[in-house]
Amino acid sequence: MLTSDFNYHLPPELIAQTPAEPRDSSRLLIVDRKTGTLLHKRFFDLGEFLQAGDLLVLNETKVFKARLHARLENPSSLIEIFLLRPTHDNWIALAKPGRKLKPGTVLQFEDGQKATIKEKRGDGTIVIDFKKSTEAIFSWVESIGKVPLPPYIDPQLGTRHSEIGTIYQTVYAKHSGSVAAPTAGFHFTKELIEKLKSQGVNFATITLHVGLGTFRPIKTDKIEDHVMHEEWIDVPDSTRAAIRATRARGGRVIAVGTTTVRALESGINQGFTNIFITPGYEFKIVDALITNFHLPKSTLLVLVSALAGRDLILKAYAEAIEKNYRFYSFGDAMLIQ
Structure with missing residues (x-):
């Protein structure tokens, strides 16, 4: 059809x-x-x-609060990380912008948590190693992450509404x-x-x-x-x-x-x-x-x-x-x- x-x-x-x-x-x-x-x-x-x-x-x-912000250790530039799903205690994610990222790149998040990029995949996603269990990351993102809203929803809704x-x-x-x-x-x-x-x-x-x-x-x-x-x-x-x-x-x-x-x-x-x-x-x-x-x-x-x-x-x-x-x-x- x-x-x-x-x-x-x-x-x-x-x-x-x-x-x-x-x-x-x-x-x-x-x-x-x-x-x-x-x-x-x-x-x-x-x-x-x-x-x-x-x-x-x-x-x-x-x-879960899948949207995160991190900085590269060198050079210090802001990256948005969108966690998609866990895989064997690593995470598949999207990064924006992602062109500077390569295996071995270290990400530093707002609270000091660090993670290492293990792989850049052919579909545009990356694999991140947080050195923490899946359960620990789910708990961590609740305190630091942001709720991912659909693309047709005003992105400011999450900012305006504390109960998003x-x-x-x-x-x-x-x-x-x-x-x-x-x-x-x-x-x-x-x-x-x-x-x-x-x-x-x-x-x-x-x-x-x-x-x-x-x-x-x-x-x-x-x-x-x-x-x-x-x-x-x-x-x-x-x-x-x-x-x-x-x-x-x-x-x-x-x-x-x-x-x-x-x-x-x-x-x-x-x-x-x-x-x-x-x-x-x-x-x-x-x-x-x-x-x-x-x-x-x-x-x-x-x-x-x-x-x-x-x-x-x-x-x-x-x-x-x-x-x-x-x-x-x-x-x-x-x-x-």
Whole structure:
């Protein structure tokens, strides 16, 4: 299929720059795959569309403060370091500017912490050795790093808002490792989760650590030629068991976010996945999806089109734009069922 088939025009003023407050007051577009009808609600109305015995699967990943600033010991110039993920107690990262960096270069961070560049890789990333454990670095960046915000969010938001580390996080985030949030989960409050549980809705969890590739547009003319990025997933045995039990009693498996879809449909318990879900894909696990509104020509827009059909998705997006829905990470949500 042509990448241009997944394009649409979004007025820039509809790109949400701040989250809804409270979280579950965001708008919710119900997309019925069978009838093609669209219904406009609020996220706190979600329970009206769920049944006792349904299973909501959440991504418990946690965004860590991946943006750091360092200086070269010689010459003394400022470098931005963007940590991507750990690898064998080293870290894969991006550096800007990176042209002066080479293996053996020593970086000095604002608090005196030093690290050494071990490798410059062909994809433009570098490998950094902090001489500390992964757990120690996750703890350290919380005190010195900055929250990585999507490129379409005003970078000054983090400066203006002292609570950005909480805002750009789900209320159930647990496992550090993401450089971008699983934003479909932003709409849940602890109170809403308890309310849904009280009506018989069940919950299970996975972890998928979201990488920068989630923002990468498809640049090939055909979507089939796009090389999908890898992300690390963990689908615990307890979640597999909950899915089997849900199937046995006739309930639905509802993924909260495209990251959860990718984790569940990958068919592995733990490891890296580069699954690219495109129209024509036969879903094996997921029956319904809660998701935000995605960028044009993105792999995420292709994924939701695989579930609901491209024409219905573009119809839903057009109506959402007409009704001034808020788009992207801090924007409104849709339930595709």
